[in-house]
Amino acid sequence: MRYYDFALAPNPRRVNLFLAEKGLVIDTVEINLRGGGQFEADFRARNPQAMVPCLELDDGSVLGETMAICRYLEVQHPEPNLFGRDxxxxxxxxxxxxxxxxxxxxxxxxxxxxxxxxxxxxxxxxxxxxxxxxxxxxxxxxxxxxxxxxxxxxxxxxxxxxxxxxxxxxxxxxxxxxxxxxxxxxxxxxxxxxxxxxxxxxxxxxxxxxxxxxxxx
Amino acid sequence: MRYYDFALAPNPRRVNLFLAEKGLVIDTVEINLRGGGQFEADFRARNPQAMVPCLELDDGSVLGETMAICRYLEVQHPEPNLFGRDxxxxxxxxxxxxxxxxxxxxxxxxxxxxxxxxxxxxxxxxxxxxxxxxxxxxxxxxxxxxxxxxxxxxxxxxxxxxxxxxxxxxxxxxxxxxxxxxxxxxxxxxxxxxxxxxxxxxxxxxxxxxxxxxxxx
CATH class of the missing domain: 1.20.1050.10 (Glutathione S-transferase Yfyf (Class Pi); Chain A, domain 2)
Structure with missing residues (x-):
């Protein structure tokens, strides 16, 4: 699993706070959005949406959307619960x-x-x-x-x-x-x-x- | 529990399809958005957001937002699962x-x-x-x-x-x-x-x- 991040941008910041509150450390690649890194061929081949953050799963599929990434990880790492218990x-x-x-x-x-x-x-x-x-x-x-x-x-x-x-x-x-x-x-x-x-x-x-x-x- | 609906509007239609796929029937009040029903005092006292759909819970609190309503009901009625099993x-x-x-x-x-x-x-x-x-x-x-x-x-x-x-x-x-x-x-x-x-x-x-x-x- 690999996480594509840009720590200055607000959407990744939501995921990064989620990860830190969970105590999760994931293999991370920084995509420099200010330098157009999201449009480079290697990244776009992975994520045609050309957006960060995204999470590349072990089977190669790519999960985009901040809340989808957090919900995926919440199922894998349920504690501390952040999306609700009832x-x-x-x-x-x-x-x-x-x-x-x-x-x-x-x-x-x-x-x-x-x-x-x-x-x-x-x-x-x-x-x-x-x-x-x-x-x-x-x-x-x-x-x-x-x-x-x-x-x-x-x-x-x-x-x-x-x-x-x-x-x-x-x-x-x-x-x-x-x-x-x-x-x-x-x-x-x-x-x-x-x-x-x-x-x-x-x-x-x-x-x-x-x-x-x-x-x- | 009471559901505030307007069956012609696209947000309620998302909830209504969810309810029908679940086989759920809930006490429903139709708010005529075309006649400004969402701005009438009785409804706004319940939901200051003046938006439909919303779900009034038994304790009187009001849950707004289409996806929040569906997720609430999915926890209460897990089958058929519509938000994911893993x-x-x-x-x-x-x-x-x-x-x-x-x-x-x-x-x-x-x-x-x-x-x-x-x-x-x-x-x-x-x-x-x-x-x-x-x-x-x-x-x-x-x-x-x-x-x-x-x-x-x-x-x-x-x-x-x-x-x-x-x-x-x-x-x-x-x-x-x-x-x-x-x-x-x-x-x-x-x-x-x-x-x-x-x-x-x-x-x-x-x-x-x-x-x-x-x-x-």
Missing amino acids: AREVGFIEMWNRRAEIEGFLPAADALRNEGERFHGRALAGPRDYPQIPQLVARGKARAAAFLADLDAHLAGREYVAVERFTMADINAWVTVEFAARVRVEPHAEQADLRRWYAALAARPAFKALPPAPPPA | AREVGFIEMWNRRAEIEGFLPAADALRNEGERFHGRALAGPRDYPQIPQLVARGKARAAAFLADLDAHLAGREYVAVERFTMADINAWVTVEFAARVRVEPHAEQADLRRWYAALAARPAFKALPPAPPPA
């Missing part, structure tokens, strides 16, 4: 995984990729080129800020996002908040619950061991 | 769930909601209003068509999308293809594998029992 946990963890991604993470990606030269003609990751749509910058920031506000309200009186213990939903929401800062959407001073939760997670060993995220674009 | 199944089902949604379903929604009067000022579902971005119409259609092409290529020599039996990934991909037709993105005549798979699923009792989808917008 129906209620499974449901609310998935609900918050999805809210973090759809309402916060993807909008932050819209804001990042739809302006500037670096992603010119590359508004979406993957094998196909799409032009930037400048209106997605402001909309992406507004949506990410709305998610932070919702998350702050939700965290009042709560230690963790989905259930009464640390789970994958915390990882997904935390990386979303971290990623939003790259487009200068940050917790407000008065969002005390969001700040408390974010700082508490940042103090966990797995989070402290993560290389720093890139500065704002 | 790590490999779990991983590839989730990969295709996500590819169908991110590469096909959400782009089709972009194409549908970013033009015309019906979704004016309502480019995204949920509690907040966002203006339409006309460029997302053509981009949404192009992305949905690309997903159909990728799915057709993937289905060569395959009966099902993710593993060698019917799973949630088939439901998600099928509803995505169905939904794309509403924005006039349809399988090409030469996409024989996609057509074969789509027709085979449509002949299943659960799919035949589904009310017809709305015609193209």
Whole structure:
């Protein structure tokens, strides 16, 4: 099994926190997304989606998609459980995984990729080129800020996002908040619950061991 | 437990096919999204996200998000298994769930909601209003068509999308293809594998029992 990573990018960071919380160490190849490593022939022959992270299994098949990789590894290494132990946990963890991604993470990606030269003609990751749509910058920031506000309200009186213990939903929401800062959407001073939760997670060993995220674009 | 549904909308259709394949019958309330039922006070008091489908649990908490609802019910009703029996199944089902949604379903929604009067000022579902971005119409259609092409290529020599039996990934991909037709993105005549798979699923009792989808917008 081999893991294709790029430790600065937000999707791999979700997997990397999952691996560290599980205590898993996997043979890893760094694909330099800033140098176009995902488009080199050797990698694309493995993963035609030209996306990182992905996991090459021992039979040569390649599993893409952050949450698919984590779920695959959760079955192989069930403890500590991060995706839920009963129906209620499974449901609310998935609900918050999805809210973090759809309402916060993807909008932050819209804001990042739809302006500037670096992603010119590359508004979406993957094998196909799409032009930037400048209106997605402001909309992406507004949506990410709305998610932070919702998350702050939700965290009042709560230690963790989905259930009464640390789970994958915390990882997904935390990386979303971290990623939003790259487009200068940050917790407000008065969002005390969001700040408390974010700082508490940042103090966990797995989070402290993560290389720093890139500065704002 | 009470299920809030709108049988014409694509997200509830994913849950409804899941329920029918499981043989589950749940107390159901229809929320008329075309009449703004999701914004009525009684429903919003239950679900501030103002989205359908959602599942009200016996303790009064409300579980939103299509895939969270299905995963909750899968734990309670494990057979027939639709989310995977081992790590490999779990991983590839989730990969295709996500590819169908991110590469096909959400782009089709972009194409549908970013033009015309019906979704004016309502480019995204949920509690907040966002203006339409006309460029997302053509981009949404192009992305949905690309997903159909990728799915057709993937289905060569395959009966099902993710593993060698019917799973949630088939439901998600099928509803995505169905939904794309509403924005006039349809399988090409030469996409024989996609057509074969789509027709085979449509002949299943659960799919035949589904009310017809709305015609193209």
